[in-house]
Amino acid sequence: LSVAEFLRDCEQSAAEGPGHDDGTHLGDERRATLEELVRLGNEYLAIDPGGTPTDFHSWLHATLRDTDASGDAVEIVTFHAAKGLEWPIVHISGLEKGYVPIHHAEDDPESTEEERRLLYVALTRARDELHCTHAAARTFGTRTVRRSPSPWLDDIESALGTPPGPAHRDEVARSAAGARSQLRRRSRRSAATDLTEADSELFEALRAWRLEQARKADVPAYVVFSDNTLAALATQRPGSPEALLEIPGIGAVKAERFGDSVLQLIADAG
Numbered sequence: 001l002s003v004a005e006f007l008r009d010c011e012q013s014a015a016e017g018p019g020h021d022d023g024t025h026l027g028d029e030r031r032a033t034l035e036e037l038v039r040l041g042n043e044y045l046a047i048d049p050g051g052t053p054t055d056f057h058s059w060l061h062a063t064l065r066d067t068d069a070s071g072d073a074v075e076i077v078t079f080h081a082a083k084g085l086e087w088p089i090v091h092i093s094g095l096e097k098g099y100v101p102i103h104h105a106e107d108d109p110e111s112t113e114e115e116r117r118l119l120y121v122a123l124t125r126a127r128d129e130l131h132c133t134h135a136a137a138r139t140f141g142t143r144t145v146r147r148s149p150s151p152w153l154d155d156i157e158s159a160l161g162t163p164p165g166p167a168h169r170d171e172v173a174r175s176a177a178g179a180r181s182q183l184r185r186r187s188r189r190s191a192a193t194d195l196t197e198a199d200s201e202l203f204e205a206l207r208a209w210r211l212e213q214a215r216k217a218d219v220p221a222y223v224v225f226s227d228n229t230l231a232a233l234a235t236q237r238p239g240s241p242e243a244l245l246e247i248p249g250i251g252a253v254k255a256e257r258f259g260d261s262v263l264q265l266i267a268d269a270g
Contacts, residue, residue, distance in 0.1 A: 001053065002052075002053070003041060003044070003045060003051055003052070003053055003055075003056045004045065006041070006053060006056075007037075007038050007041040007042065007045075010034045010037055010038050010041070011034075011038050011141050011142075012141065013031075013034055014031045014034040014035050014038070014140060014141060015140050015141025015142070015143065035140075040060065041056065043219070043223060044056050044059050044060075044253070046217050046218065046219045046223070047059075047217055047219065047223065047224070047253070047254075047257060048253055048256075048257055051253065055252070055253050055256075056253075058251055058252040058253050059251060059252070059253035059254070061251065062249075062250070062251015062252060062253065062254065075087070079118040079119065079121060079122045080118070082121060082122055082125045083121055085125060086125055086126075086127050087125060087126065087127065088126075088127050088128045088129065089126065089128060089129040089130075089131070090122075090125050090126035090129070090130050090131070091131045091132075091133065092122050092123065092130070092131070092132045092133070093133045093134075093135075094133075094134065094135070095132050095133065095134045095149065095150040095152070095153055096134045096135060096147045096148060096149060096150055097147070097148040097149065097150055097151060098147075099150070100115065100119055100150040100152060101115035101116070101119075101150075101152070102115060116152070119152060123156070132153065132156060134147065134149045134150065134153070135147050195231065195234060195235065198269070198270075199234040199235050200234070201269065202233075202234040202237075202265070202266065202269040203230055203231060203234040205265055205269065206225075206230045206233055206234060206262070206265060207227075207230060209261065209262075209265060210224045210225055210230065213258065213261075224254075224258070225249060225250070225254070225258075226249055228248065228249065229247060229248060229249035229250060232247045232248055232249070233247055233262060233266065237266050237269075238263070238266065239263070239266070239267070240263070241255060241259050241263070244259050244262065244263065
């Protein structure tokens with residue numbers, strides 16, 4: 001079974017629907033897991049089209065492993081798993097009709113109230129900033145379906161005193177775009193902090209090489225290597241495939257695909 005065939009099986013399973021009618025979230029969570037697995041699989045195939053299932057497993061392990069606690073990271077959890085936890089910034093996505101509240105709870109007052117409690121748990125996990133989003137459309141298997149906002153979003157906006165409407169959404173979109181741009185600049189500055197002049201030159205050479213690789217694979221640059229990984233390469237300067245695997249963000253698949261080029265760049269830099 002190839003990686004592409006495995007992903008097609010996952011897409012088919014996700015398209016068949018939840019498969020649970022007992023009032024639990026297991027079916028929907030399973031579908032969400034399959035969809036995320038398909039997304040990661042397609043990302044992997046863009047980097048390594050000829051990869052085997054074993055290679056994909058190694059890439060997944062390297063990609064999803066814990067990162068250095070000193071670096072920026074995102075933690076993805078369900079409403080249930082968020083109980084008792086707190087983060088400075090929380091993004092709640094998928095606030096759509098059929099998801100929040102879940103579709104099989106809409107006709108049962110008790111289940112609807114439990115859904116409301118779960119949403120309250122999610123909303124109150126944020127210490128400083130809370131961002132709520134929903135999709136205009138989603139693709140299930142090969143079928144794209146338009147989505148509607150959760151009916152509870154109006155209640156949230158009313159409680160916050162935020163006027164809903166197109167003008168407000170446009171303002172939020174502009175603000176989000178500015179924040180993303182600022183975050184990218186901050187990430188680059190953070191990654192390059194405390195580099196010596198020689199290390200900075202290697203860092204910039206690695207960034208230029210990364211851009212070339214990303215364009216060839218038609219993927220975002222961070223899919224190849226993050227700025228933090230490039231900074232670690234520039235400062236630690238691994239000289240062998242084994243040493244390359246000690247760099248945060250480099251697993252077996254990326255070492256196999258990019259290792260020779262990276263090691264040559266480092267050697268050329270002296």
